[in-house]
Amino acid sequence: MKLNIPRSLSLIVLIFLLFILPSSQVFADGFIVIPHPPPHPPPYPRPPIIRPSAPFPLDVLYHHVQVTIKGQTATTNIDQVFYNPTSRQLEGYYMFPIPVGAVLQEFTMSINGRQVSAELLDAKKARSLYEEIVRKLKDPALLEYSYQGLFKVRIFPIEPHSKKRVTLSYKEMLTLDYGTYTYLYPLNTEKFSAKQLKEVSVNVEIIAPDELKNIYCPTHEVDVVRKGARQARVSYEEQNVKPDRDFKLYFNTSSSPVGLSLLTYQTGREDGYFCLSATPAYDQGETDVNEKDITFVLDVSGSMAGDKLKQAKKAVIYCIENLNVGDRFEVIRFSTEAYALFRELVSASEANRDQAREFVNTLRPVGGTAIEDALQLALSSPVQRERPHMIIFITDGKPTIGETNEDRLLAKIEKANISRTRIFTFGIGHEINTHLLDKITELSKATRTYIAPTEDIEIKISNFYDKVQSPVLTDIALNFGRQINVYQTYPQQLPDLFRGSNITIFGRYKGQGETKIVLSGMARGKGKEFLLAANFEQKDTQHDFIPPLWAARRIGHLLDLIRLHGQNKELVDEITVLARTFGIVTPYTSYLIMEDEAVRTVSRDIREEFQTLGRIGNVARESKKRYKAEFDAMKLKSGDQSVQVSKEFQALNEASNVPQTAQGGVRLDYKDGEGKMQNLTQQVKNVMGRAMYQSGKFWVDSQLQSTKPRSTVRIKFAAPEFFELLRNKPETAQFLALGQNVRFYLNDTYYEIYE
Incomplete structure (x- = not known):
């Protein structure tokens, strides 16, 4: 089976536990599915209809992913075990979208060891199914996959107190962009899972045709073990977690003693963002070390x-x-x-x-x-x-x-x-x-x-x-060519490059087009140069992890300036804007955001409904006091709080993946208006390189505080105009999938979706 899918979301495993309710609605975790009754009486005795008081999903005992990448071909093997904790016999559907840009070469699937055939829905049929679910059951979560192809498998029976093991395997061709390979596996199951996964792991074995240089995972904390110049294993594993972002892995190959790779993000409306990595060869000999x-x-x-x-x-x-x-x-x-x-x-x-x-x-x-x-x-x-x-x-x-x-x-x-x-x-x-x-x-x-x-x-x-x-290159400098002007790069002072490590640089840029990036330095007393042919795109929004990581590093740098050299309004204002715009929510930045929004709402500089963390502060005054105390701890020169501040600011300065941007996040708990324990970091999502905040019942776009839309469009959730917007502007799907009440800015227009 070979499928050319130009645009789709990468493979995500969705399990729907279906119940027959009085309204004929069927619930699955995080979103709602409308089941269609079979056209003929089933050849098995149907169990009595039991109407549960509330829907609940199957437990996921484990979710293991094993990937082997040889050259440009990736083989992904998935092994999951689900458990039915109820005393009822259940019917369900196992569904998953097709990988992004994938050319699927092979696909196999089994349930409890029995090979099964999956029904393939093209993007149009899948979209129709998604929209039907949203219309009838008022849950937009699936809209994120509105323009993907889809595989669907019916599972029956799911016996009481039983396990269902699902395994599947597929091959795909990886994308290759200026020497950098991209692999994506979706772990973004948070909105589909009420309970934490007991165990989740992703292991990637890379066997490259040339020398492996940079291996970079911006989304998760991974362990990288080099097994030779052309082979490596990348591992991610956690227990009792609720994954909320897809697993992305980048790597490049090169015969150069120092490999360079570039990723960019550019909306076409402002200066761009870039991520540049430099990695020495795995088998540097003693004669190559300074x-x-x-x-x-x-x-x-x-x-x-x-x-x-x-x-x-x-x-x-x-x-x-x-x-x-x-x-x-x-x-x-x-x-x-x-x-x-x-x-x-x-x-x-x-x-x-x-x-x-x-x-x-x-x-x-x-x-x-x-x-x-x-x-x-x-x-x-x-x-x-x-x-x-x-x-x-x-x-x-x-x-x-x-x-x-x-x-x-x-x-x-x-x-x-x-x-x-x-x-x-x-x-x-x-x-x-x-x-x-x-x-x-x-x-x-x-x-x-x-x-x-x-x-x-x-x-x-x-x-x-x-x-x-083992230093490989010292006194490092970078040149991006005449037509590309870079600024606000972090780290500001480039460190030396050592064997077995790499340097990751984030920054802003002006200009566009093809250029040659030159990395220069000293190696054993002699000047050396390494080149990368690169292209700074006029518009490229694929790598939307770059702006928040750049912002985290700049915020870490600015917070350190305040801590070590004194506070001034310009630094505080910039930190506040960056933190709110890109969702860098820490005990220090959350206090600044809450204070800023409280003042600007009273002075009517912003509309009350455009607040991000301000409304949360109104119901969590005690927590706000704690955040202020943490911000004030920057002034301390000794003691455990002073050490904690220093460690967290340096971690922001060096952040290379999304989890590292949430420094101090464990201390951001608070009680909401109903007395339920919440955490600020769980109420922020990044969409298209910027932050969306759950404020009250609405998801609010951080850009609404810094823009002046030319027009306003209010659309009722699931109304005909809702789906018309989705079809005419497919990029809105990421915003619409957040919930039934969303306020966001796009193309000079303020959209308000309301239930």
Whole structure:
């Protein structure tokens, strides 16, 4: 079976549990289905009609997806087990749309081990079915798939207290765009499932014809295990979850020592957004790795006594034992004063490493905390321009000896760092000055890490060292060509590129058309350049995950500016607008949004019905106070809240997938007007690159606060005009699928859908 489907939503498994109700309506989880009675009496005894008090879905015991990608062909195998928890015999339909842009080559399906045939509905018939469901049962959830083809399988009987195992397999051709492959599997089952899935997993095996470079999943936290230059496994697994977004995976192949890939998002009405990734070859040899200089600076003050120093010593020894051939290193311990073992950077010979191990093992905790002396000593070693120099600075305290004033100490460190050494800080525990450590990393263009009292210091530091052990390219710069102007790129200062890692850059751009992106840097003392032929589209809205991820990084950067350098109205206003527009809802941004909407509603700068989080704040004043307290915690320089703020802001600064944008989301619970526990992050959806908010009974488009529509159209849900809008403007399906009451902006028009 070969099907050419130019546009459809990727495979999604929908299970409909059908009940015969007095109104002849049949309910399935999250949306409603109208069953058609069979034309002839069934050849089996029909069980007595039992009218349940409320509909409920079959439980999903597990949902396993195994994917094998060879070249441009992906084979997807799905294994699901459903459970009927009732004492009734049930009838159901198993339905799923065809994958996006897929050319299906093979399709098989079985139920409890028996091969079955699925009925294929083309896009027109499927749309007719979807619209019938919406008309009669007043549920628009299926409209998201309005223009997809569809497979449908009738399942009967579903015995009481029994399991139904459904397996299916299909092959498809992946899309390839400027060297980047795209695979999509729909896990967006949230609106179809009242209960959490007990277990869900997606495992993707990639076998590429050329060397695999960048492997990137923007939608989920995944584990990527490289099995060679051309093979890798990507794994996602969770338990007791309700998935609410599709699984997207991008990867590219290249024979270049550094592979580049570009994805863009452009509506055609404003400047575009881009995501650029750079990944070195898997099998970089020692001759391809930069020789580095590294200085380990370890706090041995009295407060480090016990497990803290014991674990920190093990971590430093691990790093020393894993130095590369050609590396140079130094070890400095500090308390009341600082002391350097070698008094210069020395080669990583076995003799020098033995001496360093012995030195570290003899360290004992005593005295104060002389941070000034320690870093001045670490920065005094002569370094060579072609060799990257980094400092790993480990401490659990605040400066108590020498210069203790934060600003003066930072000025001294900046003046001493003439070699532009990157200082990676590791703060242990909560009694540390996070502002000082974070400003040190900001000045040196490095990163900070905080280790809680319950965390393993050795594991955290050794894991970090594994990532930076082998520099491949340093002093990195990017050139996008004359016709493409990029701005607000994050990270602002490009880090070095290490073996086994990658760099992901998000930014804005002006201009369009084909160009050559040049990544340049230093490799073993020589300048290197790597090219990517790319196209910045005039309009391309396929990769709608890019704007929110760019916004998360910019918000993280701006919040850090406020925290470390003081608050001003311009920064607060920009954070508020970005957070609301792109749905970056954290304890810090939600407070700003609520405050802003409260003021602007009173002053009539916005209409009350266009509020996003403002209305929620009216019924959750206690929660709003908590969010304000969290925002005010940015001013704290030490303590557990200060550490938490620093970690969450850096995570926003480095966000590469959607889950990482919801920093602090677990603390956004509140009680609604009916006393039910809710969470703000569950009331935000991204549609077409911007946020929609569930405010009262309406879903409200964040763009309504920043636009002035030329016209207003009000349409009653499920009226003839409703379906006419859907057919004439298919892009509205994503908005209409949210619910029966939706307010959104599209093409200079304000649409209000009401029940």
